[in-house]
Amino acid sequence: MEAIPLSQDSARRLLSAAGFDGPRARLLALGENAVFALAEGPVAKVGRTVELLERARHEMRVARWLAEQGVPAVRAARAEPLLVEGSPMTLWEPLPAPVRQTRPADLAQLLRLVHALPEPPFPLPERDLLGGVERWLGLAQGHVDPADMAFLRARRDEYALAGREVKPVLDPGPIHGDALPRNVLVGPDGPVLMDLETFSTDLREHDLVVMALTRDRYGMPDSQYRSFTSGYGWDVTEWDGCLVLRGARETASAAWVAQQIPGNPAALAEFRRRVASLREGDPAVRWHSF
Incomplete structure (x- = not known):
């Protein structure tokens, strides 16, 4: 599938299609993925195209392994990615508010x-x-x-x-x-x-x-x-x-x-x-x- 531009609006529509409250989601980042803090609790990362589905699976696999190794890293809130209208979507446990800027x-x-x-x-x-x-x-x-x-x-x-x-x-x-x-x-x-x-x-x-x-x-x-x-x-x-x-x-x-x-x-x-x-x-x- 050919990659298509991903906008904040299109990503919110995909969140809604997956059953989340897209309009109330708070945008955290928009790059190769759109990353949102969901009103439902987890953080959602929305990819551009099905070509990135295996990459999303890889990220979740790595997260589980780093947890086993005791490395402080993000933790997946769901074992496998969702695929919503051709776009992969992964869910993550929310992180606490930063106490200071990263050095x-x-x-x-x-x-x-x-x-x-x-x-x-x-x-x-x-x-x-x-x-x-x-x-x-x-x-x-x-x-x-x-x-x-x-x-x-x-x-x-x-x-x-x-x-x-x-x-x-x-x-x-x-x-x-x-x-x-x-x-x-x-x-x-x-x-x-x-x-x-x-x-x-x-x-x-x-x-x-x-x-x-x-x-x-x-x-x-x-x-x-x-x-x-x-x-x-x-x-x-x-x-x-x-x-x-x-x-x-x-x-x-x-x-x-x-x-x-x-x-x-x-x-x-x-x-x-x-x-x-x-x-x-x-x-x-x-x-x-x-």
Whole structure:
């Protein structure tokens, strides 16, 4: 099934179709998924298309395993996803209100736990960092310059090949896959890991490059980056493979914005900013978060 744009209104309609009170649901996030706090109690995550159903199942499987391992992470409120009019929907136990803003050191603390885990009793995929590029660009078909789409596709292929040649410093194994402070909530009992869809087994360095890119592209203060590397115990930018994983992540991040473009002029402007900076090879251009 072809992916279709997901809006807040369409996601609320899907909640209602599943038997929930869609109009009263409180929107928490709108990205590749729409995430709502339901009046009925749980948190619902609504995906765009049936193509993401297996990914939703994977996330719930990972959540159960992390609970068994004692890792502080979100807990599923239902064993399997719902499928509502072709869109997967997962339900989660609500988290307490945060006691403070998440700090990079909180993320480092959780990554140390995740990176110490053994392989689970079920197969984890490799981190397919660039696998979503085609889907994200497809959502912007007709809204962006075809030359920009062709550029990102070529760059995706280039970094996919280069990524196979990097030699890690850390032992490969389970990773979060999208290790950002926004995917951590600090509750009364400490930091809790969220958004487990990209949980994989791969180079641990994937999880660390994200924060280096956050400093360089999104303007995170260097002092905060140093608190992250100190909390984790190593700075990935000291590794000669960092530029390759960073380039792949930048490619994916530029393409990711494309899914927001229909109906959102700000997303189109940001997409153009990111692509232009990659074309020009300018690592100093600041990107805006979406």
